[in-house]
Amino acid sequence: AQKITQTQPGMFVQEKEAVTLDCTYDTSDPSYGLFWYKQPSSGEMIFLIYQGSYDQQNATEGRYSLNFQKARKSANLVISASQLGDSAMYFCAMREFNNAGNMLTFGGGTRLMVKP
Amino acid sequence: ETGVTQTPRHLVMGMTNKKSLKCEQHLGHNAMYWYKQSAKKPLELMFVYNFKEQTENNSVPSRFSPECPNSSHLFLHLHTLQPEDSALYLCASSQTGGLGQPQHFGDGTRLSIL
Numbered sequence: 001a002q003k004i005t006q007t008q009p010g011m012f013v014q015e016k017e018a019v020t021l022d023c024t025y026d027t028s029d030p031s032y033g034l035f036w037y038k039q040p041s042s043g044e045m046i047f048l049i050y051q052g053s054y055d056q057q058n059a060t061e062g063r064y065s066l067n068f069q070k071a072r073k074s075a076n077l078v079i080s081a082s083q084l085g086d087s088a089m090y091f092c093a094m095r096e097f098n099n100a101g102n103m104l105t106f107g108g109g110t111r112l113m114v115k116p
Numbered sequence: 117e118t119g120v121t122q123t124p125r126h127l128v129m130g131m132t133n134k135k136s137l138k139c140e141q142h143l144g145h146n147a148m149y150w151y152k153q154s155a156k157k158p159l160e161l162m163f164v165y166n167f168k169e170q171t172e173n174n175s176v177p178s179r180f181s182p183e184c185p186n187s188s189h190l191f192l193h194l195h196t197l198q199p200e201d202s203a204l205y206l207c208a209s210s211q212t213g214g215l216g217q218p219q220h221f222g223d224g225t226r227l228s229i230l
Contacts (some may be wrong), residue, residue, distance in 0.1 A: 004158075033215035043204055045221035052216055091159065095215055103172065104219060106159040
């Protein structure tokens with residue numbers, strides 16, 4: 001079974017609107033962390049936001065927020081006030097506490113395209 | 117220089133060539149990683165090094181040979197590659213310990229095998 005599932009291969013959003021990128025995960029480990037990364041066409045992976053499984057509040061970082069629903073095992077990324085520069089691939093990733101090393105498991109990604 | 121630097125950015129090589137990819141991090145991290153990113157596939161972890169010791173080899177073919185001489189440098193030596201090895205190779209680094217330590221990535225090396 002896939003550990004990280006991103007069901008939206010591609011999405012369009014109008015500039016200045018908000019957009020939600022979906023991520024569901026599968027783990028039996030009670031302790032885990034969830035990450036979102038942005039990958040522009042240039043290739044680098046940029047860390048955006050982190051949510052720990054025991055965090056009481058949803059993480060926020062500027063225009064990025066994480067809608068963490070633990071019971072549903074979902075960790076959706078919300079980008080508010082989209083900008084043209086937000087057009088990129090977005091990856092959700094998970095690290096499990098009992099996983100050897102510091103390994104991240106990545107989802108397949110969502111391509112976001114912001115329309116002017 | 118800051119962050120994670122990868123060289124070269126682009127590499128074209130024949131199947132019989134030998135080449136090396138280089139990664140350097142200036143973040144004081146003690147873990148380094150190689151990933152492979154092929155078209156239409158999730159990012160695949162290849163190797164993990166913690167404190168210069170290899171702690172993970174994700175069933176990578178022996179034509180890929182990593183080397184980590186110190187905590188700041190990571191190499192990927194390539195030999196007798198196949199066309200399916202064409203991909204973006206990403207290096208990352210992080211601090212060990214703590215679930216919340218993010219991995220910081222370089223810009224990647226785009227490899228094309230002729």
